[in-house]
Amino acid sequence: MPSFSSAEYAAILLSLKxxxxxxxxxxxxxxxxxxxxxxxxxxxxxxxxxxxxxxxxLPPVVIGYLLLILLGQxxxxxxxxxxxxxxxxxFTWKAAVIATAVVGFPLLxxxxxxxxxxxxxxxxxxxxxxxxxxLDAMFSVIIPLSLRGVxxxxxxxxxxxxxxxxxxxxxAGNIPGVTQTIPLAIYDYASSPDGDAMAMLLCLxxxxxxxxxxxxxxxxxxxxxxxx
Amino acid sequence: xxxxxxLQKRFGxxxxxxxxxxxxxxxGVFGPSGSGKSTLVSMIAGLERPDNGLIQLNGxxxxxxxxxxxxxKRRIGIIFQHxxxxxxxxxxxxxxxxxxxCPADLRRVDFDTLVEVLQIGHLLKRGVNHxxxxxxxxxxxxxxxxxxxxxxxxxxxxxxxxxxxxxxxIGYLKxxxxxxxxxxxxxxxxxxxxxxxxxQVLNVAGGRIIGSSSAExxxxxxxxxxxxxxxxxxxxxxxxxxxxxxxxPWGAARLLLSAGSDRDNSIAELSSKDIILFKQHPEAISARxxxxxxxxxxxxxxxxxxxELECSGNTLISExxxxxxxxxxIAPGGTVYAAVKASAFRMLPG
Numbered sequence: 001m002p003s004f005s006s007a008e009y010a011a012i013l014l015s016l017k018x019x020x021x022x023x024x025x026x027x028x029x030x031x032x033x034x035x036x037x038x039x040x041x042x043x044x045x046x047x048x049x050x051x052x053x054x055x056x057x058l059p060p061v062v063i064g065y066l067l068l069i070l071l072g073q074x075x076x077x078x079x080x081x082x083x084x085x086x087x088x089x090x091f092t093w094k095a096a097v098i099a100t101a102v103v104g105f106p107l108l109x110x111x112x113x114x115x116x117x118x119x120x121x122x123x124x125x126x127x128x129x130x131x132x133x134x135l136d137a138m139f140s141v142i143i144p145l146s147l148r149g150v151x152x153x154x155x156x157x158x159x160x161x162x163x164x165x166x167x168x169x170x171x172a173g174n175i176p177g178v179t180q181t182i183p184l185a186i187y188d189y190a191s192s193p194d195g196d197a198m199a200m201l202l203c204l205x206x207x208x209x210x211x212x213x214x215x216x217x218x219x220x221x222x223x224x225x226x227x228x
Numbered sequence: 229x230x231x232x233x234x235l236q237k238r239f240g241x242x243x244x245x246x247x248x249x250x251x252x253x254x255x256g257v258f259g260p261s262g263s264g265k266s267t268l269v270s271m272i273a274g275l276e277r278p279d280n281g282l283i284q285l286n287g288x289x290x291x292x293x294x295x296x297x298x299x300x301k302r303r304i305g306i307i308f309q310h311x312x313x314x315x316x317x318x319x320x321x322x323x324x325x326x327x328x329x330c331p332a333d334l335r336r337v338d339f340d341t342l343v344e345v346l347q348i349g350h351l352l353k354r355g356v357n358h359x360x361x362x363x364x365x366x367x368x369x370x371x372x373x374x375x376x377x378x379x380x381x382x383x384x385x386x387x388x389x390x391x392x393x394x395x396x397x398i399g400y401l402k403x404x405x406x407x408x409x410x411x412x413x414x415x416x417x418x419x420x421x422x423x424x425x426x427x428q429v430l431n432v433a434g435g436r437i438i439g440s441s442s443a444e445x446x447x448x449x450x451x452x453x454x455x456x457x458x459x460x461x462x463x464x465x466x467x468x469x470x471x472x473x474x475x476x477p478w479g480a481a482r483l484l485l486s487a488g489s490d491r492d493n494s495i496a497e498l499s500s501k502d503i504i505l506f507k508q509h510p511e512a513i514s515a516r517x518x519x520x521x522x523x524x525x526x527x528x529x530x531x532x533x534x535x536e537l538e539c540s541g542n543t544l545i546s547e548x549x550x551x552x553x554x555x556x557x558i559a560p561g562g563t564v565y566a567a568v569k570a571s572a573f574r575m576l577p578g
Binding site for chain 2: 120122123125126127128129130131132133134136140141144145
């Protein structure tokens, strides 16, 4: 029975770190996008909808490559924004976070949006006539009533983030101890002659974490149905 | 209370155009569904934006095309057809929602008094999902009133309730608004509700205000066109058994009804169609009530003639056709006998 070395532990911890950071960073943006698409009428709504959902259908490698072009030293954001500030993203764990966030974003927005759409719009109107401004109504009515959607979306995005491979390997590389997450480590072991056992073991870890997260998600969705 | 409204709103083929000043404490807006009543309410409350117009409440401009005060600043409460309570808050949390958002110097409604008037003290700690339909609507009333509105809009607040609850809630609505002297606009397609709730009624159809009258006048105007005729509302005292029937005091008169009641005061409905007029005292009739009346006035409505009768200090409206008026020689000041069957009365629940 093979056992983990520090590199494997590092990969597991890094996976959890990247996935949770990506989820947390995306939450306010995901909430904002879902809010806009549920409650606001504006021009270009369809464009926003398509843009948010695009990563769901694009190959992650494409996303990774586009991010590399955008954020790299010659890229638009890389050259004009990051370089003057002295920030280097490419081939760091932060790049993995960004790649993961973009890929998982649609799942988050979808869940929050479903949560918001189950709220009776008249309840929000009632809160407004009772003296709540729109921001107040958001915090006192919309957030509490869409909380399960937010949590379910976060769980889904977290699970997706743990498995992110294609976009991450392009923008963050596969550097053991620095940017090597569980899927990247499995990829390494699978392509080395005697790495089968270790690959299997990491797969097992991956399955266990995913199952736990999905159980949590399922539990939330069931409660959501029961309440409504 | 002075509410000035000039509103234009067009959506699809519907076109709303209203211009009215409302100053009555208890105003009704009456009209069929789709006539623009709810749109009017939404625009007054600031939930919907008019295309054009002016809304002024007590001299303060709420909307004038360039200015559009948000609903939370207008201090106009709404009671909707359904309670729309906050499902994540307790009954108390719902009640306090508006109160907590009302500036301290504008608070006039006392929480404990309101809870007592609405009889919801035992519900305070409960989650709103465990309340019955009538309880929910009472909490919704309390929530709106506790936000200390300058004006309360009631948008068909009774139409989702069954008959028994309807009249209970009418009682609560009236007593709350009287206790805390909150002027209201009551919207409904029910003429009966109008007569119980409103003094002055705006008659609305097809997005226009087609008339303004007292609820009583409106009911008389509609005598001829209504299928049920004019409904007399008789305030009766406590009943006592009289053989197989029940005797009720009605002013100075006494009526025999087939239904009993254990309340001190009740209201009975009697359609103008169920009153038969005789020129002379009939010898013997099967109808158990025979009232000597004086004709006060006649009015025509459609093809019918309404006869306003005075009966021991009470008023009664009967309907006849023109031929009957001529044949019986019914004229103001004359005497007639009104016969009513004991089973023609319908007690209002509540």
